[in-house]
Amino acid sequence: MSTLLEQLIEAFRVLPGVGGKSAQRMAYHVLERERAGGQHLAQVLAEAVVRIGHCARCRDFSESEVCHVCASASRDVDQLCVVETPADRLAIEQATGYRGLYYVLQGRLSPLDGIGPRELGLDRLSARLAEGEVRELIIATNPTVEGEATAHYLAQLARQQGVTPSRLAYGVPLGGELEYVDRGTLSHSFGTRSEIRE
C-alpha cells in the first residue's frame, strides 16, 4: 500500500514529458508552496476532463455543442483551414490574422495504426464541402510523411467538391540560417524557389 504522497508522484507522471524526478519535484513543490494553486488545479482539471468535449462543427475542443469560433458571425465562412491538432489551430490563430473557420482532424491518416478517413471525420468534412459555402480548403497538416499523405487525400476531396485546395508554404524559416537548416527543407526550398519580381 503506497502513501498518498507516492500516489501523487505517480499520478503526475500522466503528464507529457514528466518522469519520476519531475513528478517528485511537482508533488513537493505543490505541498511546500502551492497548496491553494494545487487545489485549484485539481478542481479545474476534474471539471475539464468531464465538461470539455468536441465542437460538432470543427471537432476542436469545446465546452459547448458548437465552439465560439464556429458560432461567431464575424468569421469568413468561405475559407476552411484543416489542421491536425487543437494546438496547431491555436498556433495559427495566434500567429496569423486568419478570419476563416477551422477543421481539426484530431490526428492524421495512418493506416497502420488503424486511422483512416472515417476516424478523422472526413465523411463529415466532405459533406460540409458539398454544402457549397466553402470555396478554399487551406490544408495545414504537418510536413511529415503522414501529414503529406493526409494533405494529398484532402486536396482530392476538395477538388471532387469543386473547392480550391491550398497548402501552406514550406521552406527556410524566417530568421533561420541556411547553414543550420536541415537538408530536406533546404532542398525543398531550393526546388520551389520563385522568381523575384519588381
Added chain:
Amino acid sequence: MSTLLEQLIEAFRVLPGVGGKSAQRMAYHVLERERAGGQHLAQVLAEAVVRIGHCARCRDFSESEVCHVCASASRDVDQLCVVETPADRLAIEQATGYRGLYYVLQGRLSPLDGIGPRELGLDRLSARLAEGEVRELIIATNPTVEGEATAHYLAQLARQQGVTPSRLAYGVPLGGELEYVDRGTLSHSFGTRSEIRE
C-alpha cells in the same frame, strides 16, 4: 471570461518549470489521450493538499501525526540526520543504507527572508537533542552559502547539548572528470585531500 480550457492551461502553470507552452501541451495531452489519468490526478491532488501535513517528530510530509520512519521501531534513535527538504531526505534514504532518523528543516537559515531558527523549528530540535537519546547529528544541508551557515548553527546547537555533529563529505563526485568539475569544488577537494594509507 476565459474558457475552461484556458483556465486549465493557466492552472497547470502552478507546477514548477511549467511555462505557457508546456501548460498548453499538458492540457491538450490530458484531454486528447489521458482523461482517466487526468481525473485520477485531480482526485489524488485534491486529497493530498488537504490530507498531507507534517510529521510532529521530523517535520517531513506525513498523512499521519507521526510519519512511518519516525514511528518505526527498527531505526536507530542515536543518529539524527538534518536535511533542508523532504526531497533531500528521500534522496539520502534511497541512496544510502542509513538506518537512523531524520529532521527536515523545510528551509535553511536566511535572515533576509525572515527565516530564522524559529521558522526552521530549531527550538524543537534543540529540545530533542537535550533528551539525550541522539548521540550524532549528521548535518546534510546543501553546500551553499545559506546551507553552510545553517550547518554552522546546527553544529553549535549540537555541541551545546553534548551531541557530536558531523557533516557529509564534499569533493569531486564519483565518476566525475576533474576537467569538468567547477573551480570551487575542485579547490575545496584539493584543500581537504587526505593521506592514502595502506
